[in-house]
Amino acid sequence: MINRSCIVRIRIIDRYIWKEFQQQFLICGLGFTVLGIGKILFDYNDLFIGYRITAELLIKLLLNQMPSLWMDVIPAASLFGVILAIGRMLRENELDVIQLCGSSVFRIMVPVFSGLFLICLGAYYWNDLIVPSANQRFQDEVRRLSMQENMPLLKEKVVFKGPHERFIYLNRVERREKRVLGVLIIEAGNGGRWPRIITSEYGNLHNGLWELHNGVIHELDKSGTVTSEVSYQKLDLKMNSDFNALVSTDKSPNAMRASELRHLVRVYKRSGLQVPIYTVFYYQKFADPMISLVLVFLATPLTILTGRHSRWVGMVYCFLIIMGYYTMQVIGRTMGSNGLISPWTAAWVPHIVFVVFGFILLSAIEQRR
Secondary structure, eight states: OOHHHHHHHHHHHHHHHHHHHHHHHHHHHHHHHHHHHHHHHTTTHHHHHHHHHHHHHHHHHHHHHHHHHHHHHHHHHHHHHHHHHHHHHHHHHHHHHHHTTOHHHHTTTHHHHHHHHHHHHHHHHHIIIHHHHHHHHHHHHHHHHTTSOOOOOOOOTTTEETTTTEEEEEEETTTTTTEEEEEEEEESSSSSSEEEEEEEEEEEETTTTEEEEEEOOOOOOOOOOOOOOEEEEEEEEOOOOOHHHHHSSSGGGGGOOOOHHHHHHHHHHHHOOOHHHHOOOHHHHHHHHHHHHHHHHHHHHHHHHOSOOOOOHHHHHHHHHHHHHHHHHHHHHHHHHSSOOOOHHHHHHHHHHHHHHHHHHHHHHHHHH
């Protein structure tokens, strides 16, 4: 009978602790979402106003940014939520009463840790299934907006894939004049074993037509030897008028799923190339969803140690924890991308450091009892 009553009491306390955290988490989540939307509008202010986009398109762009925004909101809301919830319970001595019943700090926080673990698990699938496609749609829309004046979002000194199996290199892009200089085009879809190579001193863009000037067309035989070189003063090449191929074929790492990043890393390894940045992004696909649990694990003992008399101390710790974590993350990502440390270390070391500090502080609290 006593054991059963203890179990019932523990369950009631667990539900109470979770409800306290849940309320603060939802309120903070709503507030950070509003702030995030404001930041998106501020960051893309020139684009939104410059192209005079419609309200419908603006809503579409914002909706495509929401999945990525929520991946940033969840850790911040979790951190502020647990500090506010524990701080209130400390000031009203509720936490002391629960501890007098024999519960350790870790046991008291089990419902919060368990709930956050489930949230992190859902965040992983959200980050892998929803966020990449939403980011890609947003990037596509932004690029299409940049093409409204018949000048696509071309890149300088980078080989990118264009329409009709063409690979294009541009030495310089003059957007105001709608001109490209130092053009190199590799036509892989000409039916031969080797592609045809077209060079041009400069070119003008007109409604999907590339007007190239002062160049040479190189034809290659089956052995790769140049068989003919034809000079031209002017050459017209038909491109897609909306440049959909230029938009849809270029994916950034944050628009890729974990399986796509893993495949890309394997392709580079087989080719003998070392591109650690993609490996870093791959490991971060698994590390980033766990940020909420890691931050809360450190924030809980810090709040218990210092947050009894002032909620402002808790707010200061919030900002210090966030700044400390993301500073370590940025430094780790930079070092990992440049091959100074392993990609796994770059992605997971901030988590390990914060969890270790959390364990040390939790142990210190238990020893003081």
